[in-house]
Amino acid sequence: MFSLRVFCSFVFLSLHAVSGMYDPDEVLDLPGMSFKPSYRQWSGYLKASSGKFLHYWFVTSQRDPVKDPVVLWLNGGPGCSSLDGFLSENGPFHVRDNGATLYENEFSWNKIANVLYIESPAGVGYSYSDDQKYQTNDNEVADNNYLALQSFFAKFPNFTHNEFFIFGESYGGIYAPTLSLRVATGGQLKVNFKGFAVGNGISSFALNDQSLIYFGNYHGLFGEQLWKDLNDNCCENGVCNFYNNSKKSCADVVLHAFNIIYNSGLNVYALYLDCAGGVQSQRAMTHLFRNFRKHWETNQIVDSTPSVQGVPPCINSTAQLNWLNRGDVRKALHIPDVLPAWDICSDVVGNQYHTIYETMKDIYVKLLAVGLRALVYNGDTDMACNFLGDQWFVEQLGQKASTQYQPWIYDKQIAGFYQQFGNITFLTVKGAGHMVPQWAPGPSLQMLQRFLSNKPY
Amino acid sequence: MFSLRVFCSFVFLSLHAVSGMYDPDEVLDLPGMSFKPSYRQWSGYLKASSGKFLHYWFVTSQRDPVKDPVVLWLNGGPGCSSLDGFLSENGPFHVRDNGATLYENEFSWNKIANVLYIESPAGVGYSYSDDQKYQTNDNEVADNNYLALQSFFAKFPNFTHNEFFIFGESYGGIYAPTLSLRVATGGQLKVNFKGFAVGNGISSFALNDQSLIYFGNYHGLFGEQLWKDLNDNCCENGVCNFYNNSKKSCADVVLHAFNIIYNSGLNVYALYLDCAGGVQSQRAMTHLFRNFRKHWETNQIVDSTPSVQGVPPCINSTAQLNWLNRGDVRKALHIPDVLPAWDICSDVVGNQYHTIYETMKDIYVKLLAVGLRALVYNGDTDMACNFLGDQWFVEQLGQKASTQYQPWIYDKQIAGFYQQFGNITFLTVKGAGHMVPQWAPGPSLQMLQRFLSNKPY
Numbered sequence: 001m002f003s004l005r006v007f008c009s010f011v012f013l014s015l016h017a018v019s020g021m022y023d024p025d026e027v028l029d030l031p032g033m034s035f036k037p038s039y040r041q042w043s044g045y046l047k048a049s050s051g052k053f054l055h056y057w058f059v060t061s062q063r064d065p066v067k068d069p070v071v072l073w074l075n076g077g078p079g080c081s082s083l084d085g086f087l088s089e090n091g092p093f094h095v096r097d098n099g100a101t102l103y104e105n106e107f108s109w110n111k112i113a114n115v116l117y118i119e120s121p122a123g124v125g126y127s128y129s130d131d132q133k134y135q136t137n138d139n140e141v142a143d144n145n146y147l148a149l150q151s152f153f154a155k156f157p158n159f160t161h162n163e164f165f166i167f168g169e170s171y172g173g174i175y176a177p178t179l180s181l182r183v184a185t186g187g188q189l190k191v192n193f194k195g196f197a198v199g200n201g202i203s204s205f206a207l208n209d210q211s212l213i214y215f216g217n218y219h220g221l222f223g224e225q226l227w228k229d230l231n232d233n234c235c236e237n238g239v240c241n242f243y244n245n246s247k248k249s250c251a252d253v254v255l256h257a258f259n260i261i262y263n264s265g266l267n268v269y270a271l272y273l274d275c276a277g278g279v280q281s282q283r284a285m286t287h288l289f290r291n292f293r294k295h296w297e298t299n300q301i302v303d304s305t306p307s308v309q310g311v312p313p314c315i316n317s318t319a320q321l322n323w324l325n326r327g328d329v330r331k332a333l334h335i336p337d338v339l340p341a342w343d344i345c346s347d348v349v350g351n352q353y354h355t356i357y358e359t360m361k362d363i364y365v366k367l368l369a370v371g372l373r374a375l376v377y378n379g380d381t382d383m384a385c386n387f388l389g390d391q392w393f394v395e396q397l398g399q400k401a402s403t404q405y406q407p408w409i410y411d412k413q414i415a416g417f418y419q420q421f422g423n424i425t426f427l428t429v430k431g432a433g434h435m436v437p438q439w440a441p442g443p444s445l446q447m448l449q450r451f452l453s454n455k456p457y
Numbered sequence: 458m459f460s461l462r463v464f465c466s467f468v469f470l471s472l473h474a475v476s477g478m479y480d481p482d483e484v485l486d487l488p489g490m491s492f493k494p495s496y497r498q499w500s501g502y503l504k505a506s507s508g509k510f511l512h513y514w515f516v517t518s519q520r521d522p523v524k525d526p527v528v529l530w531l532n533g534g535p536g537c538s539s540l541d542g543f544l545s546e547n548g549p550f551h552v553r554d555n556g557a558t559l560y561e562n563e564f565s566w567n568k569i570a571n572v573l574y575i576e577s578p579a580g581v582g583y584s585y586s587d588d589q590k591y592q593t594n595d596n597e598v599a600d601n602n603y604l605a606l607q608s609f610f611a612k613f614p615n616f617t618h619n620e621f622f623i624f625g626e627s628y629g630g631i632y633a634p635t636l637s638l639r640v641a642t643g644g645q646l647k648v649n650f651k652g653f654a655v656g657n658g659i660s661s662f663a664l665n666d667q668s669l670i671y672f673g674n675y676h677g678l679f680g681e682q683l684w685k686d687l688n689d690n691c692c693e694n695g696v697c698n699f700y701n702n703s704k705k706s707c708a709d710v711v712l713h714a715f716n717i718i719y720n721s722g723l724n725v726y727a728l729y730l731d732c733a734g735g736v737q738s739q740r741a742m743t744h745l746f747r748n749f750r751k752h753w754e755t756n757q758i759v760d761s762t763p764s765v766q767g768v769p770p771c772i773n774s775t776a777q778l779n780w781l782n783r784g785d786v787r788k789a790l791h792i793p794d795v796l797p798a799w800d801i802c803s804d805v806v807g808n809q810y811h812t813i814y815e816t817m818k819d820i821y822v823k824l825l826a827v828g829l830r831a832l833v834y835n836g837d838t839d840m841a842c843n844f845l846g847d848q849w850f851v852e853q854l855g856q857k858a859s860t861q862y863q864p865w866i867y868d869k870q871i872a873g874f875y876q877q878f879g880n881i882t883f884l885t886v887k888g889a890g891h892m893v894p895q896w897a898p899g900p901s902l903q904m905l906q907r908f909l910s911n912k913p914y
Contacts, residue, residue, distance in 0.1 A: 214675055215675060217675075218671055218672060218674075218675030218676070218845065219675070219676075219837065220837045220844050220845070220848070220873075220874055220885045220887075221874065222862065223848075223861070223862020223874065223876055224848070224852045224862070224876075225858070225861070225862065226862065238695045264864055264871065265864065265866075265870070265871050266864075266871055271887070271888075272729065272838070272887060272888035274870045275870060275871075278868075278869030278870060279864075279866060279869055279870060279871060280869070380676065380677045381729070387677050388675065388677070391677070391680075391681070395681045401682070404680070404682070405679065405680020405681065405682065405683065407717075407721055407722065407723075407736075409722075409736060411735075412735030412736055412737070413722070413731045413732060413735060413736060414721065414722050414723055414732075414736060416677075417677055417678065417680065419680055419681075428677045430677075430728070430729060431728075431729035
């Protein structure tokens with residue numbers, strides 16, 4: 001009895017020790033939640049540039065919110081919502097298939113960190129712009145995310161002393177380092193910034209596309225003739241260029257290869273998982289697959305299945321969609337009534353998005369030079385951003401290897417491989433696809449814990 | 458009522474229509490079986506060469522035993538039992554984890570075929586030799602399997618008219634074609650032989666080892682330095698030889714690579730599945746992994762964990778082992794009391810086994826020349842016999858491609874890829890490991906059905 005009372009007092013103190021929280025945004029209860037959370041949470045808006053408001057959801061750590069780090073989580077697309085990260089990947093609770101009730105996620109990242117989810121840029125999810133103009137680009141997104149962060153820490157000033165980390169997934173491979181550079185050098189925002197991480201990120205378009213051809217062939221997707229055609233048409237003296245080869249014969253055969261990967265019915269985000277809805281439901285998610293889209297738009301060879309609004313191919317997000325669009329859920333999350341329905345990805349944002357950076361190399365070099373810690377991790381069965389492209393990217397940063405490439409262990413099993421290069425680590429998560437925290441939750445929480453505490457994986 | 462009576466009569470007639478069955482071997486009931494099978498089964502012994510007796514288990518088809526084909530199933534090793542195929546892969550029932558009770562396998566191959574399982578060679582499982590000498594080789598095994606087949610069809614003469622197919626898995630990649638050649642050209646045995654199939658088989662030691670290096674690298678197991686070392690030490694003018702390179706520097710680095718695959722704790726039979734018992738329980742199964750063993754025996758670099766009798770690494774066969782070794786089960790299967798306990802694999806057989814053939818190429822060419830149908834299929838996440846080695850093997854047989862390399866569909870999902878070369882097909886089963894019918898039961902039954910009926914996959 002005594003120990004229980006001590007424990008309860010401790011939880012109470014922990015939950016309320018952080019003063020200066022922004023009360024109007026606090027989420028006190030949620031439809032479909034039958035359990036009592038051991039953390040506090042807020043949902044509301046962060047002001048970015050003029051008229052732009054980014055929706056955030058912030059959950060404190062279940063361990064020690066005062067001392068635990070703050071982790072920012074950004075999903076990619078461009079145009080996809082970080083609430084997918086919350087409700088399907090690493091958030092403290094997920095939505096049951098019925099779309100109505102919630103269940104706790106044993107491997108939530110807020111077990112050990114205060115986690116901030118921002119829907120970015122404006123136009124994504126419940127984020128919006130007063131003028132409803134949603135054309136944007138890499139630098140503008142970084143600027144707006146930086147402004148939103150300032151707005152966040154103004155609402156929650158006590159967290160400026162916690163260690164701070166930025167995570168991006170997929171196209172977040174561009175959001176995270178570009179934002180990190182502003183945080184590291186911007187001057188305005190005073191936080192205890194320690195590092196950034198990128199999960200199945202796009203780090204270099206050239207390396208991503210180049211490696212994907214090897215990935216496809218050595219995972220059995222191509223066969224002898226296509227592999228021969230790729231080599232005959234795209235390689236000279238043993239050097240192959242599958243990315244921006246000026247020969248039409250090469251571009252045609254690369255398009256054929258990409259068509260198998262993106263358009264045949266495979267789950268591009270997790271090769272060995274089923275495609276939700278079956279092979280017929282497949283469509284190219286053209287926002288991200290840039291080289292493929294480039295060919296596609298000029299050549300029009302690909303069967304142009306009508307685009308399903310905002311749904312990435314082979315992914316079933318019906319449960320989240322149904323739950324987030326309930327009136328009572330919107331109210332609990334402080335979403336204005338005038339905003340349209342939430343969607344997992346926005347074609348309006350995606351289709352008008354302008355990519356500025358071909359590679360993140362220079363930005364990584366700058367970030368490492370100021371002493372930041374970095375982690376590039378990849379579920380190794382993803383084809384949207386395959387592990388090999390990111391492995392090559394890290395290897396080519398010019399950092400000296402400080403460990404061998406070696407296995408890491410979770411629960412007595414090889415969870416993947418990693419290699420340390422000074423302050424940056426490349427790490428694979430074996431058998432996981434694009435959404436690592438969703439498909440390898442246990443290993444992914446261990447990875448987070450090791451990265452945040454700067455320990456070997 | 459009427460239709461039910463007709464149906465029951467039909468089942469009764471089907472089950473008993475096949476006269477001339479060998480009564481003493483019939484299995485009438487089995488410990489742990491709570492359901493009534495819709496097929497007949499026999500277990501007993503087939504006489505091979507002098508003093509050698511091979512244990513068989515034969516189950517009739519659940520569809521139409523009179524008309525359905527007879528399929529022979531052989532597991533590999535060498536030294537492993539085909540009852541693993543029965544009880545874990547494609548048999549009509551499997552053993553529950555409790556090791557005591559049985560449950561029906563929805564995707565049993567006897568849904569559409571009469572299936573014969575033979576434990577081969579003598580010394581494996583419940584097969585034995587009177588002199589207890591278990592040294593043998595590829596040709597002797599083929600001879601004995603051929604004699605055993607004669608013994609089988611003498612016991613079950615009515616099945617000589619059914620179409621007949623031979624399947625081998627793993628080292629069965631040598632058993633199946635060598636036996637097929639004897640059946641096709643032997644003259645003694647008169648059966649309606651139509652073709653053979655090999656699942657994750659060893660078809661060429663050179664191609665298996667050569668391809669494994671590429672498989673390992675492009676599945677993220679090696680890292681940059683090892684890949685560079687492999688290329689620097691084993692390749693000249695863009696041509697690599699990882700198999701029998703005479704340079705010690707190459708052999709050393711290949712050994713290092715094989716060590717990661719076989720000895721680091723990965724599940725060599727299914728890269729993305731856990732290793733039963735965790736990384737510590739790992740050991741090299743040296744019977745099959747010949748090149749690795751060759752290095753291992755001469756260099757002694759590998760940590761020589763004591764061999765666990767008969768258990769392949771990362772595989773848990775406790776349930777089968779417990780069930781098959783019960784006295785009442787042995788009695789029901791007509792196993793003589795004097796025989797020792799059943800084990801999934803025999804080190805006595807495996808360690809003394811002499812491999813004669815480096816490649817099955819000549820034998821395949823002969824078998825295709827006499828008009829037989831062939832299927833080489835591979836679960837594409839296996840590293841013991843990786844898909845790429847078998848793909849290259851089929852491509853290099855000199856048969857003209859008659860289809861493109863293309864996906865095949867099971868239940869609205871891409872189940873893998875295949876390509877037809879006249880009478881021989883190469884086919885992958887996506888996401889499955891070494892034991893395809895165990896890890897992709899639905900696709901595997903469809904594959905069987907298409908192969909037996911000579912239809913496109």
